[in-house]
Amino acid sequence: YHRCLCNQGYSLSANNATCSDINECEGGSGGCSEGCINSIGSFWCFCQHNGYQLDRDNKTCIDTNECETNNGNCEHICTNTNGSYTCGCDAGYQFNGTHGCSDIDECAFANGNCSQQCVNQPGSYHCECQANFKLDTDNKTCIHCPTCSEFESVAADVANFKSKAVVIEQLINRNIRLSATVASLEDRIARIEASLNLEALPANEHP
Ligand SMILES: [Ca+2]
Ligand SMILES: [Ca+2]
Structure with missing residues (x-):
């Protein structure tokens, strides 16, 4: 007595002598979540809808993350x-x-709500004003400002003076330290002179 064995994907026929293909798709043994294609000795799964792909198990259809x-x-x-x-x-x-x-060219619609010039730029835009005008806090409305340019030049001068004042202050501080050093040196010289004068006096003239 002998018994025949079949390769994977085949089953033994009724005559116990030949092997025939198993249709995994028919019996559902393939385990495909969507499409199944049988082949001689094997089978494979496929996804029936666009945008889906087989998972790592080669059976389950999952969304493709495009x-x-x-x-x-x-x-x-x-x-x-x-x-x-x-x-x-x-x-x-x-x-x-x-x-x-x-x-989006924001300036193409209602001039970007700018009261004067609208300047389009990639991803945004901004408003600008003519001379003697400045942008209000809404960054859109131009308000009359005849002294603006004058004010700006004064403000620049003030900033310039401020930076110079810092330098002058530093110099003064250095001079204060210097005069303290001079005073202390003068004091030492005076004391040395006094003691020298004492030494120089004849003995009978010592006070
Ligand atoms: Ca997707
Ligand atoms: Ca734009």
């Missing part, structure tokens, strides 16, 4: 979703409908 590869080709922001992904843009930019982002 953002992990080259930021999903999004120019700015990539957001992964279940079965897909979306692209978005940073503040100050608008989505061009595919993957890219383009600067």
